[in-house]
Amino acid sequence: MPEAPCGLAGAADALYMRPMQALHTVAPPRCIALDWGTSNLRASLLGDGGSVLASRSAPGGVMAIVERRFEAALMALAGDWIAAHRCPLVASGMVGSRQGWQEAPYLPCPAALEAAALQLTAVALAAGPTLHIAPGLRCQGSDGQFDVMRGEETQLWGAGLAPGACCLLPGTHSKWAWMGDRPDEVRAFRTYLTGELYAVLSQHSILGRGMEFDAAVPEAFEASESYLEGVRLGLAEHAQATHVIFAARTAGLMNRYPPAALPDFLSGLLIGIEIGSATRDGAPEVVTVLGDAALAERYEVALREAGLVTTRAAADATTRGQWRLAQAAGLVGSGA
């Protein structure tokens, strides 16, 4: 059941409130959107059209919640918003997984935004309003195996992708998604463990033993020579993935690169392997990259090295997607 659009209650909210006399010029909060992942919880207060009025985050991801105290974590971050505005809440991400607050069953691909909006999983909060959790997506590959995503589907719906587009969401579990012919339809997708492989190999394997890690995180990504060579090697030898990563060991042994250049070499190798694998059965005309700036740039360099054209999705794809879900579910009206 759609909830009434929430009103603007009297309690002051330091993060976005204007003085009362200016209220007619301020977009009223319509929805609280939660991006609730494995490590972090981000809450955004959305106004008309999904505009972000305020946002806050905390390290209260699903893995950090003890004894299922999900509501307590939510109230700690956004209890004042919930009390003040009594908005509907929409959540996407791992909060809908089996380890999350309540399992939101997967929607099979091809999956359209409208179908997801009809399948939100409602959780009644003790505090009053209802939390609506977006379903993750499930996809069966040509190899017969299932693949899954949680959270990325909402970003895809917020990214304004054209029918047939190919979208890459890099990260711990990098996702390649292909849109269908109908608007807002995710046709298929595939997960690559690139980010997690980089982490476990550099931290726990022999490859990391020869590496030196730079504590300073540069503001922007700049492609080093070792990164580019890693990318080229990974692209060419992606069908020998579990062999070619050993080059991150031998390049050190043979003094081809100093220890400080090896993390980038391994990163390039794994990203090259991912791109080579994902495009081996046909490369898309354009790849839309959706992710945080530094990681997106890292991938864009590699995609161009593979001869692909790239474009960047808008940074607010998550809240846009959450807003569109809330809208399609009738939670915030459709006129906004």
Added chain:
Amino acid sequence: MPEAPCGLAGAADALYMRPMQALHTVAPPRCIALDWGTSNLRASLLGDGGSVLASRSAPGGVMAIVERRFEAALMALAGDWIAAHRCPLVASGMVGSRQGWQEAPYLPCPAALEAAALQLTAVALAAGPTLHIAPGLRCQGSDGQFDVMRGEETQLWGAGLAPGACCLLPGTHSKWAWMGDRPDEVRAFRTYLTGELYAVLSQHSILGRGMEFDAAVPEAFEASESYLEGVRLGLAEHAQATHVIFAARTAGLMNRYPPAALPDFLSGLLIGIEIGSATRDGAPEVVTVLGDAALAERYEVALREAGLVTTRAAADATTRGQWRLAQAAGLVGSGA
């Protein structure tokens, strides 16, 4: 310089000595062979023809040695043998790496046993005799990258491989070696990180989180259904390695296999990926498997699943190879 074959001194050696009156029927010790790897040190006392008179091992691998106390570790394990027999010592494995006792430079492929015997690295022991460390091998792949092995080359020379044979040495860093046309010539080889990937992924990644590990180690390998499905999937999708391993997560999420079956599924996936990759440019007629029984069986099942014919190398390939090196170097004479 060759050393004089060592005599049989008087000190009793509880592990192999016969009563003095029976001495004429006992093969005299000719050589002490050390298989000195990352985790373990194994010492074997070899008699005529490389027969193993006694052997001992300790967890004194290269990574366990502190403050470069290599000789102390050796003396603790085999000091009585060294004192009693004053044999030459031959060592193979990581003891010749940069982190080892003394770096034994790599021999480039194609590499013959004779060439390795000419390039033993001598270390004079404070205790008297000389330790001769076998060189590792280096090989440059068609992708321009170097690959390395240390210890496996000695096993290859002890395995009695025919010219042109293909030999697989499974393990943490699985090696595929192809013999050349000349006898005892290693033409090329390739490392696959299969064992290490299994370890880091099952212990440190999300794939392991859904797994249950059986503490009991079965005596013999029995191929489970999940192992076989993993192998088939890995073989078919080896060119999507960093994607297809995610099936070890989704197979749990989708209740396709119980948590206790997932370790075997991942093991099958990684071994299937290795075999699919190693044979994609041409499969050998026969693959000779060289390794401990349980792991060799695990691989043989997978190799047969790939339609390959397998044979097993003799279990004493390491000491045979060490003996042959000592012989070719003139350390133990050639008449034995």
